[in-house]
Amino acid sequence: MLSEILNKKPLKAADDKVYEWLRAQIDPVILDIKKPFKYAFTYINRKMDRSLSVEQIYENVDCPVDDEGNRLTIQVRNLSKIFGKFPETAIPLLEKGMTKDEILKTTGMTVGLYGVDFDVREGEIFVLMGLSGSGKSTLERCLNRLHEPTTGEVNIEGLNLTKLSNQNLRAIRRKKMSMVFQNFGLLPHRNVLNNVAYGLEVQGIPESERLEAAQKAIDMVGLSGYEKSKPSSLSGGMKQRVGLARGLANDPGILFMDEAFSALDPLIRSDMQDELLKIQAKLSKTIVFVTHDLDEALKIGDRIALMNDGKVVQIGTAEDILQRPADDYVSRFVEDVDRSKVLTAGVFMKRPRELVKSNQGPRTVLKLMEGSNWNVAFAVDKAGKFQGIVETDDALRAVRDNLPLASIIDGDVPTVGIDTPMSEVIQHLVTTHYSIPVLDDENYLVGVVRPSSAVDVMNVGGNNNE
Ligand SMILES: Nc1ncnc2c1ncn2[C@@H]1O[C@H](COP(=O)(O)OP(=O)(O)OP(=O)(O)O)[C@@H](O)[C@H]1O
Ligand SMILES: [Mg+2]
Numbered sequence: 001m002l003s004e005i006l007n008k009k010p011l012k013a014a015d016d017k018v019y020e021w022l023r024a025q026i027d028p029v030i031l032d033i034k035k036p037f038k039y040a041f042t043y044i045n046r047k048m049d050r051s052l053s054v055e056q057i058y059e060n061v062d063c064p065v066d067d068e069g070n071r072l073t074i075q076v077r078n079l080s081k082i083f084g085k086f087p088e089t090a091i092p093l094l095e096k097g098m099t100k101d102e103i104l105k106t107t108g109m110t111v112g113l114y115g116v117d118f119d120v121r122e123g124e125i126f127v128l129m130g131l132s133g134s135g136k137s138t139l140e141r142c143l144n145r146l147h148e149p150t151t152g153e154v155n156i157e158g159l160n161l162t163k164l165s166n167q168n169l170r171a172i173r174r175k176k177m178s179m180v181f182q183n184f185g186l187l188p189h190r191n192v193l194n195n196v197a198y199g200l201e202v203q204g205i206p207e208s209e210r211l212e213a214a215q216k217a218i219d220m221v222g223l224s225g226y227e228k229s230k231p232s233s234l235s236g237g238m239k240q241r242v243g244l245a246r247g248l249a250n251d252p253g254i255l256f257m258d259e260a261f262s263a264l265d266p267l268i269r270s271d272m273q274d275e276l277l278k279i280q281a282k283l284s285k286t287i288v289f290v291t292h293d294l295d296e297a298l299k300i301g302d303r304i305a306l307m308n309d310g311k312v313v314q315i316g317t318a319e320d321i322l323q324r325p326a327d328d329y330v331s332r333f334v335e336d337v338d339r340s341k342v343l344t345a346g347v348f349m350k351r352p353r354e355l356v357k358s359n360q361g362p363r364t365v366l367k368l369m370e371g372s373n374w375n376v377a378f379a380v381d382k383a384g385k386f387q388g389i390v391e392t393d394d395a396l397r398a399v400r401d402n403l404p405l406a407s408i409i410d411g412d413v414p415t416v417g418i419d420t421p422m423s424e425v426i427q428h429l430v431t432t433h434y435s436i437p438v439l440d441d442e443n444y445l446v447g448v449v450r451p452s453s454a455v456d457v458m459n460v461g462g463n464n465n466e
Helices: 001-006 014-049 087-095 100-107 136-143 166-177 192-202 209-219 236-249 266-283 294-300 318-323 327-336 362-372 392-401 424-430 452-462
Strands: 072-083 110-121 127-130 152-158 177-180 254-258 284-292 303-308 311-316 355-357 376-380 386-391 436-439 445-449
Touching: 001 110, 072 087, 072 136, 072 284, 087 100, 110 127, 110 136, 110 284, 110 311, 127 136, 127 166, 127 294, 136 254, 136 284, 166 177, 177 236, 192 209, 192 236, 209 236, 209 266, 209 311, 236 254, 236 266, 236 452, 266 445, 284 294, 294 318, 303 318, 303 327, 311 318, 311 327, 318 327, 355 362, 355 386, 362 376, 376 445, 386 392, 386 436, 424 445, 424 452
Parallel strands: 127 284, 127 303, 177 254, 254 284, 355 376
Antiparallel strands: 072 110, 072 152, 303 311, 376 386, 436 445
């Protein structure tokens, strides 16, 4: 009250002197009164907001699991974000059915998100797609509470993030999450290694440990040899790789990527998408990837959420979205798709479950294959490079005749690339009795196309207007 009166401008210039004198007398008194309160509040806050370790925060919290046994890393419930002076007051208006535009006109407030619900499974690339202003970044920023949601819940591995104190939130962010942005945010005076290690340095991780982690991430994104380079000497694509390495350096379970590849020219962008798929095949992170580009969404997303005016209008796989667009907005997106470009192995491939390592013994491999009912398994080396397929009969023979696994791996099988058109993949599918391995340029196994996908292609192709 007092400060309100004091902050009012004096009416006449003549009052200025009296006003200044008054303030000079009263301000120190106010400060003195405030001081003990301030200390008390800080003390209480510290006490209540004491930082726990991530393990302590997660004590007694279980990660939810869906009907198919997938762990649900992120759960979003009834999430809304209104920008403006009295955000909560916009919610009843939205409930009455007012549109984003009407709310802006009548209240001056912007609806960033409204009534968003979805789950992200562990290890999937979940894409947020939509036109500019549809709410993609707002949603992503609510997931780690860089934006404070107006209503709703965000659960990370079963823990309600919206209820966490700031300190505990920071602990969760540090250990479990990373963000990769479009503008790489690199520090110009630091070399690549120290840029990648920066996040760990801020967390106070000892030098040798952080440099080791940074080096691992640099190798992962294919930048080995550039550790000592300064950002100014790198191309756009390489800078983006540094950004990605920094995101991976703290080995987060969840990676948030906002238009991370959008500034790159098409070829480099395509390379980066392949790189991400390759890394994902090895690390199985949970990735929330924002893009406004449908081709990119279809290529890298396990599932895609299409956003319009702050709402999620459809969630589905690439096939779902192409085959059964939920409304006109989605149809319009899908209409413009160049189907010959979109119907590729990369879109239809699934993560290979039937994986064995080429250095495993035949007995172990046979046990794994029989236990899981696989007739065929895909063999990869330690790094994840494709070696060939193993058939159960051959594994049996190897055990019986005491042969090494390498001798029964059949490397002479059809494989395809991420961008191989499905028409070509189907040719292979009809001549084999197993899924077709999808390899990147360096022979890493990034996925497999299953025979059932041929049916999906035909369905999607059925919608084709060509
Ligand atoms: N800090 C903010 N203050 C006010 N309004 C905001 C703020 N951030 C976003 N908005 C509004 O929220 C809505 C969603 O914006 P958002 O940035 O999430 O869209 P987007 O889908 O990421 O778009 P783009 O593709 O252009 O990045 C827009 O109407 C935007 O104007
Ligand atoms: Mg955005």
